[in-house]
Structures are given as C-alpha cells and as structure tokens.
Amino acid sequence: xxxxxxxxxxxxxxxxxxxxxxxxxxxxxxxxxxxxxxxxxxxxxxxxxxxxxxxxxxxxxxxxxxxxxxxxxxxxxxxxxxxxxxxxxxxxxxxxxxxxxxxxxxxxxxxxxxxxxxxxxxxxxxxxxxxxxxxxxxxxxxxxxxxxxxxxxxxxxxxxxxxxxxxxxxxxxxxxxxxxxxxxxxxxxxxxxxxxxxxxxxxxxxxxxxxxxxxxxxxxxxxxxxxxxxxxxxxxxxxxxxxxxxxxxxxxxxxxxxxxxxxxxxxxxxxxxxxxxxxxxxxxxxxxxxxxxxxxxxxxxxxxxxxxxxxxxxxxxxxxxxxxxxxxxxxxxxxxxxxxxxxxxxxxxxxxxxxxxxxxxxxxxxxxxxxxxxxxxxxxxxxx
Amino acid sequence: xxxxxxxxxxxxxxxxxxxxxxxxxxxxxxxxxxxxxxxxxxxxxxxxxxxxxxxxxxxxxxxxxxxxxxxxxxxxxxxxxxxxxxxxxxxxxxxxxxxxx
Numbered sequence: 001x002x003x004x005x006x007x008x009x010x011x012x013x014x015x016x017x018x019x020x021x022x023x024x025x026x027x028x029x030x031x032x033x034x035x036x037x038x039x040x041x042x043x044x045x046x047x048x049x050x051x052x053x054x055x056x057x058x059x060x061x062x063x064x065x066x067x068x069x070x071x072x073x074x075x076x077x078x079x080x081x082x083x084x085x086x087x088x089x090x091x092x093x094x095x096x097x098x099x100x101x102x103x104x105x106x107x108x109x110x111x112x113x114x115x116x117x118x119x120x121x122x123x124x125x126x127x128x129x130x131x132x133x134x135x136x137x138x139x140x141x142x143x144x145x146x147x148x149x150x151x152x153x154x155x156x157x158x159x160x161x162x163x164x165x166x167x168x169x170x171x172x173x174x175x176x177x178x179x180x181x182x183x184x185x186x187x188x189x190x191x192x193x194x195x196x197x198x199x200x201x202x203x204x205x206x207x208x209x210x211x212x213x214x215x216x217x218x219x220x221x222x223x224x225x226x227x228x229x230x231x232x233x234x235x236x237x238x239x240x241x242x243x244x245x246x247x248x249x250x251x252x253x254x255x256x257x258x259x260x261x262x263x264x265x266x267x268x269x270x271x272x273x274x275x276x277x278x279x280x281x282x283x284x285x286x287x288x289x290x291x292x293x294x295x296x297x298x299x300x301x302x303x304x305x306x307x308x309x310x311x312x313x314x315x316x317x318x319x320x321x322x323x324x325x326x327x328x329x330x331x332x333x334x335x336x337x338x339x340x341x342x343x344x345x346x347x348x349x350x351x352x353x354x355x356x357x358x359x360x361x362x363x364x365x366x367x368x369x370x371x372x373x374x375x376x377x378x379x380x381x382x383x384x
Numbered sequence: 385x386x387x388x389x390x391x392x393x394x395x396x397x398x399x400x401x402x403x404x405x406x407x408x409x410x411x412x413x414x415x416x417x418x419x420x421x422x423x424x425x426x427x428x429x430x431x432x433x434x435x436x437x438x439x440x441x442x443x444x445x446x447x448x449x450x451x452x453x454x455x456x457x458x459x460x461x462x463x464x465x466x467x468x469x470x471x472x473x474x475x476x477x478x479x480x481x482x483x484x485x
Binding site: 194216249 | 430431445453
C-alpha cells in the first residue's frame with residue numbers, strides 16, 4: 001500500500017508541509033502566536049516552559065525542541081527566543097540546518113522588542129510558506145510512515161475496543177516495515193511484564209522494567225497515592241478501578257509486534273519497527289514526545305471524549321464509547337463498535353486505511369478545529 | 385441477543401458491563417464457551433465491573449487474565465467491583481510513607 005507524502009532532504013517523508021513557529025520559552029510564546037496568526041500555512045508550538053530548568057530538564061527541553069523541529073511534517077522552522085533564557089537556540093538551529101531544513105532564529109532582546117521581532121519573523125515565515133508550497137506530494141510506500149498512539153480521557157471502552165483497534169493498525173504498519181511509537185510510561189505500571197516479554201532482547205526487556213520503576217518511584221518518593229491522579233477521577237467514573245487495570249488496557253494500543261527499543265523523552269528511535277518513548281500519561285507532553293520521536297500520523301483513543309490535537313502531526317481520534325461518540329462527534333474521527341469486538345483485526349484494517357488517507361492530506365477534526373497549536377514540554381522538576 | 389457484559393479472559397473473576405445494568409438482573413455470560421449466570425446485587429453502570437465468584441479480602445482481582453488489584457473486603461458473586469472494594473498495589477506512596485513512619 002502507499003500514501004502521498006512530502007519528501008525531505010534527510011530522506012524522511014512528511015504527511016504535512018507546515019512552517020513551524022517555535023518559541024524556546026514562554027516569554028516568546030505570544031510573539032510566536034502573533035507571527036503564526038499573520039502567516040497562513042504556519043503552525044506555532046505554543047508552550048509555557050523553557051526557563052528555570054534543572055540541568056537534566058534543560059537537556060531534555062533542548063533535545064525535544066530539536067527533534068520536534070526535525071519531524072518530517074515540518075518543511076522549515078522559525079525559532080524565537082527571548083535572549084536570557086537557557087535554551088540553546090544556536091545549537092538547535094545548527095542541528096536543524098544540518099538536516100537540510102531551512103531555519104531562521106530571532107532573539108527578542110537582540111532584535112529590539114516583540115513588535116520588531118514579529119515583523120521580521122513574519123516576513124521570513126511568509127517566504128518560507130511560499131517556498132514550502134512548491135514542494136509537491138509524491139507517492140511513497142507506507143513503510144515510510146511513522147505512527148504514534150496516545151490514550152486520554154480513558155474509560156473501560158478504551159481498553160476493550162479503541163486501544164486494541166489502534167494496536168491492530170500498528171501491527172499492520174510494523175509488518176510492512178514502518179515505524180510506530182507509543183508512550184505514557186505511567187500507564188505501563190502493572191503491565192510492564194507483558195511489554196518486557198515482547199522486547200527483542202532481554203536487555204531491552206530489562207530497560208522497559210527499569211523505566212517503569214523509575215517512574216513509579218517518583219510517586220513513592222513523594223509519599224503520595226497515585227489513585228485519583230492516575231487513574232483520574234474521570235477514569236474512575238468510567239469504570240477503571242486501578243492503574244494496573246488502566247495500564248493493561250492502555251498497552252494494547254501498541255499492538256503485538258516485538259518492541260525494538262525504549263528511549264528517553266524527546267529522543268528519536270534508531271531503528272525501524274515498534275518503539276517506546278518515555279513520557280507521562282498526561283496527554284499534551286506525551287504527544288510532544290511522539291512528535292519529537294518522528295511520528296507523522298497519530299491515533300488518540302478516548303472513552304470520555306477529548307478535543308486535543310498536537311502541533312504539526314495529524315491526530316485521529318478513536319472511541320469505542322457509543323454515547324461519547326454521539327455527544328462529541330464534532331471532535332472524534334473514528335468509532336469502534338464494541339459489538340464487533342471479535343473482528344478487531346478487521347476494524348484495525350479500516351483504521352489503517354483511514355490513516356493512509358490522513359497521511360495523504362485528509363484533514364482530521366482536531367486540525368480543522370484548530371486544536372493543534374497548544375502543547376507542553378515534559379519536565380521532572382523541581383522548577384528553580 | 386445483545387450482549388450485556390463481557391469476560392475478557394477465562395482466568396478472570398470479574399465481568400465488564402456493556403450497558404447499564406440493574407440490581408436483580410440475571411446476566412448470562414460465556415466463559416470459554418461455557419455458560420455462566422450471575423444475579424446482580426447492585427446496579428452496575430456501563431463500563432463498570434461485577435464479580436463472577438466469591439473473592440476473599442486480600443485475593444487478586446483478575447481482568448484480561450492479569451492482576452488489576454486486590455480485594456479490600458470479601459466480595460460475593462454479582463457485586464459491583466470498584467474502588468470501594470478493590471485496592472491498587474502500585475504507585476502507593478501513601479502506603480510506603482506509612483511503612484517508613
């Protein structure tokens with residue numbers, strides 16, 4: 001099978017052709033929003049972090065913004081910093097340029113305020129959109145795709161239908177030689193032994209166990225009960241009793257193929273196949289992790305219904321909750337009928353076909369409704 | 385006939401409601417193709433769980449054939465199984481903090 005995508009200088013293939021407007025720090029976020037408002041065809045990454053970070057969080061933010069900008073759905077990049085913020089805007093710009101992608105950077109304190117920066121950056125972004133619009137879609141084998149999978153606003157139906165359907169679509173792509181990533185380490189707690197069993201080597205299996213333990217220990221160290229936080233109040237109302245139950249349903253979105261590797265938040269996989277990006281169960285920063293890993297089409301299962309998309313990457317909303325689908329049809333793209341549960345492979349193939357259409361340019365509901373501008377960066381803390 | 389509840393694995397000791405169920409309803413289920421019948425003691429909402437057998441306090445609750453927590457009190461067949469009678473055993477910083485004191 002094949003799809004129509006955008007070729008990039010580094011050999012990767014995008015499903016979108018965005019000009020990215022990326023602030024390095026919250027102090028530059030309003031400016032990035034204004035530049036993007038001025039230039040149709042550009043998409044901002046509106047986040048509220050980027051300062052007062054511990055050394056390890058700073059390193060994570062640098063690599064996340066770098067790899068996010070390297071996502072093949074982005075044709076070119078405008079970086080905007082304040083100037084006194086700690087993010088390495090020069091290093092990020094150099095790495096983007098090394099990939100062959102056009103990039104320009106603006107430092108508000110050097111340019112002289114936000115009005116001047118907005119003007120200059122708008123002019124550059126306008127030219128970038130003009131240049132990007134000359135790149136045509138070409139036909140590519142679907143092994144050039146990379147899927148991501150998220151679950152949010154989960155209830156029991158997520159684990160019964162929506163996540164298994166996404167997992168079936170993952171299996172199809174991985175068998176074709178493509179890439180797929182899932183995340184949300186918190187929601188492996190209680191199911192990590194099943195993931196470790198699917199690792200390609202015992203070492204990778206042990207790494208999966210270690211990543212989950214590191215995450216769980218953050219809760220143990222703080223002396224808090226995770227219940228009520230994860231599963232959330234909404235999860236519990238939806239019938240999910242414990243994190244173990246939620247996790248067992250959540251991991252089915254990763255399908256059944258072998259797990260090649262697990263890596264830190266903001267990193268990219270080093271090989272084809274199925275991989276895991278470390279990250280929180282909190283949807284926004286988790287979507288960012290998968291966009292940074294290189295996902296070009298994402299699935300997002302929801303039981304209770306959520307509108308959230310993510311900058312640069314089309315997100316296909318999937319639910320197996322009939323009443324939620326009826327109530328939130330404006331936001332949810334794909335319905336999994338639980339009475340067809342025996343035919344989950346067939347439903348997965350239908351979802352896969354929809355993903356190929358989206359990869360070729362069909363707009364998802366979160367894109368059309370502008371739910372694809374705001375997001376977050378993960379941090380472990382403490383903030384200084 | 386529309387299916388009212390589902391058992392995901394033959395090891396499971398709970399079923400999941402696929403529609404809102406009332407106390408007194410008798411639910412017919414198939415576990416490993418064997419018919420199982422349970423009379424509900426409580427109302428069980430769509431997506432919530434009920435017990436198939438007697439589960440003693442401290443015993444594991446099984447769904448997907450895996451442990452999802454343990455019974456915090458004795459549970460009888462047909463009883464709603466949720467946060468009021470099941471405890472998670474993971475991410476319990478409150479328990480480890482108590483043990484440290």
